[in-house]
Amino acid sequence: MTPTPQxxxxxxxxxxxxxxxxxxxxxxxxxxxxxxxxxxxxDRPGALHxxxxxxxxxxxxxxxxxCHTFTEADVCxxxxxxxxxxxxxxxxETPADQAALExxxxxxxxxxxxxxxxxPLDGVGTTDIGVERLLxxxxxxxxxxxxLATGFTAEGELTAQALATALKARGLKATRLARGVPxxxxxxxxxxxxxxxxxxxxx
Amino acid sequence: MTPTPQxxxxxxxxxxxxxxxxxxxxxxxxxxxxxxxxxxxxDRPGALHxxxxxxxxxxxxxxxxxCHTFTEADVCxxxxxxxxxxxxxxxxETPADQAALExxxxxxxxxxxxxxxxxPLDGVGTTDIGVERLLxxxxxxxxxxxxLATGFTAEGELTAQALATALKARGLKATRLARGVPxxxxxxxxxxxxxxxxxxxxx
Numbered sequence: 001m002t003p004t005p006q007x008x009x010x011x012x013x014x015x016x017x018x019x020x021x022x023x024x025x026x027x028x029x030x031x032x033x034x035x036x037x038x039x040x041x042x043d044r045p046g047a048l049h050x051x052x053x054x055x056x057x058x059x060x061x062x063x064x065x066x067c068h069t070f071t072e073a074d075v076c077x078x079x080x081x082x083x084x085x086x087x088x089x090x091x092x093e094t095p096a097d098q099a100a101l102e103x104x105x106x107x108x109x110x111x112x113x114x115x116x117x118x119x120p121l122d123g124v125g126t127t128d129i130g131v132e133r134l135l136x137x138x139x140x141x142x143x144x145x146x147x148l149a150t151g152f153t154a155e156g157e158l159t160a161q162a163l164a165t166a167l168k169a170r171g172l173k174a175t176r177l178a179r180g181v182p183x184x185x186x187x188x189x190x191x192x193x194x195x196x197x198x199x200x201x202x203x
Numbered sequence: 204m205t206p207t208p209q210x211x212x213x214x215x216x217x218x219x220x221x222x223x224x225x226x227x228x229x230x231x232x233x234x235x236x237x238x239x240x241x242x243x244x245x246d247r248p249g250a251l252h253x254x255x256x257x258x259x260x261x262x263x264x265x266x267x268x269x270c271h272t273f274t275e276a277d278v279c280x281x282x283x284x285x286x287x288x289x290x291x292x293x294x295x296e297t298p299a300d301q302a303a304l305e306x307x308x309x310x311x312x313x314x315x316x317x318x319x320x321x322x323p324l325d326g327v328g329t330t331d332i333g334v335e336r337l338l339x340x341x342x343x344x345x346x347x348x349x350x351l352a353t354g355f356t357a358e359g360e361l362t363a364q365a366l367a368t369a370l371k372a373r374g375l376k377a378t379r380l381a382r383g384v385p386x387x388x389x390x391x392x393x394x395x396x397x398x399x400x401x402x403x404x405x406x
Contacts, residue, residue: 013260014273020256023249025241026234033299036260038228040273041318044261046226051257053223054242057216058250061243070217070243096236115244 014040068133069095069113078111085109087144091134091163093117093151101149109147112137117150117159126162134163138172145173152179217243271336272298272316281314288312290347294337294366296320296354304352312350315340320353320362329365337366341375348376355382 014036021032039047063069064076071077078084078098088109092098093116101107114129138146146167150156160176167174179197181190190198217239224235242250266272267279274280281287281301291312295301296319304310317332341349349370353359363379370377382400384393393401 011275013256013263013275017256017260020249020253023246023253024238026237030299031229034229035227037273037297037299037318039257040260040264043226046223047257047261050223050226051254051261053216053220054250054254054257057220057239057243058247058254060216070240072214072216094240096233096240115240 063115064113066137067111067113068115068130069098069111083108086142088147089138089143089145090147090149092149093156093159097149097151107147110143112146114150114159117155118162119155120158126166129159131163131166135166135170138167139170143172145175148174148176152177266318267316269340270314270316271318271333272301272314286311289345291350292341292346292348293350293352295352296359296362300352300354310350313346315349317353317362320358321365322358323361329369332362334366334369338369338373341370342373346375348378351377351379355380 017036017039018029018032021027021035022029024032027035039050060072061070062072064071064079065074066079067076069076069078073080085108088107089112090098090101090107090109091112091114092101093114095113098111098113101111112134114134116124116129118124118126118129137143146163148160148163150159150163164174164176178201179194180201181187181194181198187195220239220242221232221235224230224238225232227235230238242253263275264273265275267274267282268277269282270279272279272281276283288311291310292315293301293304293310293312294315294317295304296317298316301314301316304314315337317337319327319332321327321329321332340346349366351363351366353362353366367377367379381404382397383404384390384397384401390398
């Protein structure tokens with residue numbers, strides 16, 4: 001990763017900034033203009049701070065060699081924590097999903113972060129999400145159960161099914177998070193397929 | 204404007220980036236995370252490009268000494284254009300509004316960009332939007348008519364009224380963009396107050 005300072009077009013710094021902001025996901029030309037005007041009019045220290053944070057992150061953040069999440073060290077702090085239960089490995093789509101599991105306070109195992117999910121419509125297949133890397137990690141002799149914690153969307157389910165097949169072919173135990181009625185829901189507002197799953201998996 | 208490189212907290216580059224992205228208008232913590240993950244996972248050149256564009260713009264963009272819009276020169280290209288009609292001065296809220304007037308192809312005068320509007324709820328008054336600077340600019344002896352082209356929102360109308368009062372007190376002619384039915388509209392879908400204005404100002 002070599003930093004390549006972009007040659008600035010003299011006299012077009014504002015247009016260049018709007019163009020650069022448009023590359024952020026979910027930001028169109030109107031939002032990019034609003035962001036640029038805001039930073040230049042009201043928050044130049046914020047613009048310089050963001051500039052430094054972008055450069056720093058792009059240069060120093062890499063992937064944990066064990067769980068593939070973002071980290072600046074070779075192994076992330078979660079993988080390096082000796083108090084974690086090394087027999088459990090939860091597979092999640094993103095670091096945000098990992099953080100959600102952590103916040104629940106109910107999981108003390110380790111993680112594997114796919115950094116994506118299988119999506120045939122976007123041309124993302126099993127190789128793109130690093131299934132081989134996951135299989136290597138899961139076959140370290142310590143992991144006893146892989147908890148598939150990908151999302152309960154169509155793409156998340158597809159990913160979980162593909163991973164379950166690959167893991168079982170290696171003789172590994174793969175489980176899936178339970179589907180059911182969310183805590184705090186009135187039944188009348190819960191969608192039908194969730195109720196169907198909750199009935200089927202009743203206990 | 205002195206660039207102040209931010210001291211990076213070692214090991215927290217990702218968190219720092221998310222925090223810095225949250226300072227952009229309209230970006231909450233979820234969007235900031237999505238942006239940071241996207242840049243680090245799929246577009247590191249984009250992150251470095253944005254970093255450079257932010258630094259360049261924050262350091263080189265200033266205000267035109269005549270119309271107050273963003274520019275890197277002392278006087279912006281529009282104010283410096285000798286083909287412009289110097290007797291007309293349109294007052295707009297933002298560079299985006301100025302661009303909209305330009306795109307219409309119906310205006311060949313000069314501009315004054317407020318970079319804001321009066322907003323009592325946000326504590327923005329007449330001094331904050333540079334009314335003194337506008338009066339100085341409009342009293343250069345060449346301007347014959349000030350076209351108030353602030354928005355037709357409550358705040359834009361308030362701003363236009365305040366400016367009209369101040370301009371007329373100096374003996375300057377102030378006009379306002381016409382209100383009426385937008386081109387391409389079916390009358391049945393036009394709101395009532397617009398129809399009332401269109402009836403009142405019929406010609």
